[in-house]
Amino acid sequence: MASDILVVDDEQDIREIVSGILSDEGHETRTAYDSDSALAAISDRVPRLVFLDIWMQGSKLDGLALLDEIKSRHPDLPVVMISGHGNIETAVSAIRRGAYDFIEKPFKADRLILIAERALENSKLRREVTELKKRSGDPAELIGTSVAVSQLRQTIDKVSPTNSRIMILGPSGSGKELVARMIHRKSSRAAGPFVVLNAAAITPERMEVALFGTEGTPGQSRKTGALEESHGGILYLDEIGEMPRETQNKILRVLVDQQFERVGGSKRVKVDVRIISSTAYNLESLIAEGGFREDLYHRLAVVPVRVPPLAERREDIPFLVDMFMRQISEQAGIRARKIGDDALAVLQAHDWPGNIRQLRNNIERLMILARSDGPDTAITADMLPTEVGDMLPKISTQGDQHIMTLPLREAREMFERDYLIAQINRFGGNISRTAEFVGMERSALHRKLKSLGV
Numbered sequence: 001m002a003s004d005i006l007v008v009d010d011e012q013d014i015r016e017i018v019s020g021i022l023s024d025e026g027h028e029t030r031t032a033y034d035s036d037s038a039l040a041a042i043s044d045r046v047p048r049l050v051f052l053d054i055w056m057q058g059s060k061l062d063g064l065a066l067l068d069e070i071k072s073r074h075p076d077l078p079v080v081m082i083s084g085h086g087n088i089e090t091a092v093s094a095i096r097r098g099a100y101d102f103i104e105k106p107f108k109a110d111r112l113i114l115i116a117e118r119a120l121e122n123s124k125l126r127r128e129v130t131e132l133k134k135r136s137g138d139p140a141e142l143i144g145t146s147v148a149v150s151q152l153r154q155t156i157d158k159v160s161p162t163n164s165r166i167m168i169l170g171p172s173g174s175g176k177e178l179v180a181r182m183i184h185r186k187s188s189r190a191a192g193p194f195v196v197l198n199a200a201a202i203t204p205e206r207m208e209v210a211l212f213g214t215e216g217t218p219g220q221s222r223k224t225g226a227l228e229e230s231h232g233g234i235l236y237l238d239e240i241g242e243m244p245r246e247t248q249n250k251i252l253r254v255l256v257d258q259q260f261e262r263v264g265g266s267k268r269v270k271v272d273v274r275i276i277s278s279t280a281y282n283l284e285s286l287i288a289e290g291g292f293r294e295d296l297y298h299r300l301a302v303v304p305v306r307v308p309p310l311a312e313r314r315e316d317i318p319f320l321v322d323m324f325m326r327q328i329s330e331q332a333g334i335r336a337r338k339i340g341d342d343a344l345a346v347l348q349a350h351d352w353p354g355n356i357r358q359l360r361n362n363i364e365r366l367m368i369l370a371r372s373d374g375p376d377t378a379i380t381a382d383m384l385p386t387e388v389g390d391m392l393p394k395i396s397t398q399g400d401q402h403i404m405t406l407p408l409r410e411a412r413e414m415f416e417r418d419y420l421i422a423q424i425n426r427f428g429g430n431i432s433r434t435a436e437f438v439g440m441e442r443s444a445l446h447r448k449l450k451s452l453g454v
C-alpha cells in the first residue's frame, strides 16, 4: 500500500527531488513550502510521514517550532528533518524533541529511500505493538477444526486480497472482530492502520465526531475521526445496526465519493479506506422497521461473511479450552491443568449464548477457582463454575421434594443475562431501545453485556 508522505521545504528544487524519488518508489506524496501550508496539508489529511526542512525562509514557524506543533497534534506521526550542512546540531536536537531521524543535504536517493522506509516501518511496528497490547489475548489464527471454521478460513483467504466491503454477521462474542483483524493482516492494507469504531459503545450525539472528527475552533484544536485515522487501511464499524439514521446518510455519501467533511467544517477530506462492518443482530428486520437504510446495507454487505455461534461448532470447544488454558496460565501465572473428560463433556454440551468470549471467561474463572486444589489434579465436572454447570445444579432431596440451589450471585448473573438477552431480542437487537426500556445508559448496558459474556 502506498504511503502518504508530506515534503515540507521552502526550496522548490528540493521539494521536487524528494517527492520525485519517493513517488518513483510508489509512495503518494504531497508538498508544502512553509509552516502554514504544511499545517494545512496535515489537517487536510494526516500523512504517514513528514520530511521537514529545518530552515525555511518566509515561514511563520521554523522547522523546530513546526516539529513541536506537529508532534503536539499527532504524537505518533514520524517526522524526518532535512538539514543543511551547517545545522547538524539543530537536527540532533530535533531528534531529542521527537523527530524520527534527519537527512543531510545534499543526499543520495538511496539514503532518502532507506530513511523513508525505516521511518514507515518503525511507525507501523509501533502501531502493531499498541494493537497487540490492546488485544494481547488474540490468537494469530482461528482455532478450530470444525467444518464451519474451515469454511470461514477459506472465505477469509478469498476475500482478504480484494478491496470489497465486507459485512461480518454473527452473534456477540463469536469472533467477528478477530475475523476482521485477520482480513486486515492478509490484505494489501496490512501495513496500514486497523481502526475500530463500536457504534453500540458511542452515544448517537458523539458518533459523528468519532467518525468524521471536528474542524476545531480558534480555542479548540482539530480532532481527527476514525475515517481519517484509517486512511490507507481498514475501518471496522462494529455493531453497524446501532448507527444513528442521520450518520447512516453521511456514511453512504462517504462510500459514494470517498470524501467527507469534519464536523463544523466545510473542507472536503479525501480518504482511501476499506470498510468492514459487523452486526450481531438481524439487520433485515431493522431495515423493515425503517431503522436502517437498505441501500447502505447493500453497499456495506458486498460480501457477507458469517461467523457461526459456538453452539454450532461444539467440536472446536476442546481446542479452544486448551488454547485458553495455556494463554491464561501464561498471562496470569497460573499453572495449566488437565481437564477431565466429564468436565469437557459438560463444556461441550453447554449452549454458550455469549459464545467464545463467555467460554474464555469461564475457563479463566475455573482456573482461578481450582488453583488451590493442587496443580496435578485434573479438573472434573463438579469443579465447573455453576454458570457453566447450569445443567449441573446442586440438587438435594428433602422427603419427596427436590431442591435446586445456585449460589446467589451466580444465579443473579444467570437470570440477568437471560433477561437482557430476552429484552434485546424483543427490540430486534436495538441496544438503544433496550437500554431505554431497562433504564440503563446505552454504554453501561453495553459494558454489562460484555461482562456477562453476551
Ligand SMILES: Nc1ncnc2c1ncn2[C@@H]1O[C@H](COP(=O)(O)OP(=O)(O)OP(=O)(O)O)[C@@H](O)[C@H]1O
Pocket: 137, 138, 139, 141, 142, 143, 144, 170, 171, 172, 173, 174, 175, 176, 177, 178, 179, 238, 280, 320, 356, 357, 360, 454
Ligand atoms: N476461533 C477463535 N479462536 C480463538 N479465539 C477466538 C476465536 N474466535 C474468537 N476468539 C476470541 O474470543 C473473544 C471474542 O471475540 P471477538 O471480540 O472477535 O468477538 P465479536 O463477535 O467481535 O464480539 P462483539 O460482537 O461483542 O464485538 C476474543 O478474545 C477473541 O480473541
